[in-house]
Amino acid sequence: MIDETSARERVVRAADELFYARGVQAVGMDAVRAAAGVSLKRIYALFASKDELIIAVLRHRTEIWDAGLASAAERATTARERILSIFDFLDAWFRQPDFRGCAFINTHGELGANSSAVADAVRVQKTAFQAYVARLVDELGAPPRLAPQLAILAEGAQTTAAIAGTPDAAHQARAAAETLLDAAVR
Amino acid sequence: MIDETSARERVVRAADELFYARGVQAVGMDAVRAAAGVSLKRIYALFASKDELIIAVLRHRTEIWDAGLASAAERATTARERILSIFDFLDAWFRQPDFRGCAFINTHGELGANSSAVADAVRVQKTAFQAYVARLVDELGAPPRLAPQLAILAEGAQTTAAIAGTPDAAHQARAAAETLLDAAVR
DNA sequence: TTGCGCGGAGAACGATCGTTCTCTACGATA
DNA sequence: TATCGTAGAGAACGATCGTTCTCCGCGCAA
Known part of the structure; x- marks a missing residue:
């Protein structure tokens, strides 16, 4: 996963779908990781929290x-x-x-x-x-x-x-x- | 706290105020207990969950x-x-x-x-x-x-x-x- | 080829939450 | 008065979550 913007976009898109479908607090960061195919380490490098x-x-x-x-x-x-x-x-x-x-x-x-x-x-x-x-x-x-x-x-x-x-x-x-x-x- | 209905009412009223002000998931049952002045044991006797x-x-x-x-x-x-x-x-x-x-x-x-x-x-x-x-x-x-x-x-x-x-x-x-x-x- | 650095997988950590359990005190009854 | 049941306070438990850390493997420079 070398492409910064593509990883960021995948995370946002996956989080958007999950948050919208289940509510924000019902979705853990691990679910975002699984849906986006981007490691937690990388997600927290892209977003501080x-x-x-x-x-x-x-x-x-x-x-x-x-x-x-x-x-x-x-x-x-x-x-x-x-x-x-x-x-x-x-x-x-x-x-x-x-x-x-x-x-x-x-x-x-x-x-x-x-x-x-x-x-x-x-x-x-x-x-x-x-x-x-x-x-x-x-x-x-x-x-x-x-x-x-x-x-x-x-x-x-x-x-x-x-x-x-x-x-x-x-x-x-x-x-x-x-x-x-x-x-x-x- | 002998009066069943009064305890129930106090719990509902306290939970209502807290849920409305902060959102449901942001309010723990312990906060409801503190605001209602009704023990957790009693709350769970009045409400199954x-x-x-x-x-x-x-x-x-x-x-x-x-x-x-x-x-x-x-x-x-x-x-x-x-x-x-x-x-x-x-x-x-x-x-x-x-x-x-x-x-x-x-x-x-x-x-x-x-x-x-x-x-x-x-x-x-x-x-x-x-x-x-x-x-x-x-x-x-x-x-x-x-x-x-x-x-x-x-x-x-x-x-x-x-x-x-x-x-x-x-x-x-x-x-x-x-x-x-x-x-x-x- | 060898050493190095980066990224991924996932364990670990500390906090919080819903729910249950334990312990203690008190009030009613015989 | 002695005993029993009940209720309150709060510890305990298991699960989950956000966040961080560790370990390992892979690609690249000299």
Whole structure:
């Protein structure tokens, strides 16, 4: 294992999958080692502690989330469609068999009280999402107060779908978003 | 400690506060013992395991939540006001200094993947809330599809407020709910 | 070929946790 | 008063976890 970046990436990817599927505290570093195929010694050379690995995993999740959002928006031609594409993206995500809610919300609930670094990383991600929505709302020429309302719908859909175990919340939130859009831009 | 029910109540209440503040897995049974003033032996006579205690705590939280919702609704005179009182209730809750998000969402994120009993208890609570909203929507004479939309707003407000650390999401969600209500009943 | 340094496998260590067990004190009953 | 059962305090136990350390083998320079 000579390639530094490849080893790091394998560790982050394996940890991400395990943390998301079972929760962070339920996964030992030895399980990460086994899944990544990287020795413990090497993992601790790449990350000073499990906490640092958790932060790296959250950053990795942010990239995946951003890429998914952007990819969904690409298929849209208008600002309104780009906003609604968020909920189509959620719908596709909720239908994946390994969907288990938003990793940021889950990790925040699990560790946010004890690790301000985790809480900060989650807050950064959610703030970035709100800014993304605000940008789309601005492009649409709708009043700015619409943006947090749409973001709240997206957040609520994620926790509702995770707990219910069904993807219904995506199209319910999308319908609500359409109503809010209709009322905001006339 | 002769009174069975009082000891049980003290354990549940102490565990609830600790679990909510620090997360379930971060709180050892010895911390519960110290906070409740009930010996470990007695705790394990009342609850077969920590898992059982967790379930009891979730049930206790359900009672608190239901009572809070009902109390907020009492001050309302119309069905529309009763619906909006949900968001006033959330606003008051978000402003409490020890607010740390929805205990059900947090616990589900932490343990839902490993304990189907926990996942079930959380799902039961969320389903009951959705049924409550559906009842109010029915009283209002609005189309039933409005109910899950309002419930999603409430869920989203809870996670948004918890992560952001501000109570803003409550009135943002309330404003969205008003728009949805206006559009649904004309 | 020989010595050296790096990396992997996994044992080891100290801490913590859920759960049980031991010991002691006390209150009620005959 | 003597005895028995119960309850509390906390030690003990086995498991697990994060982190470090030891040992061994392999590739490379002189």
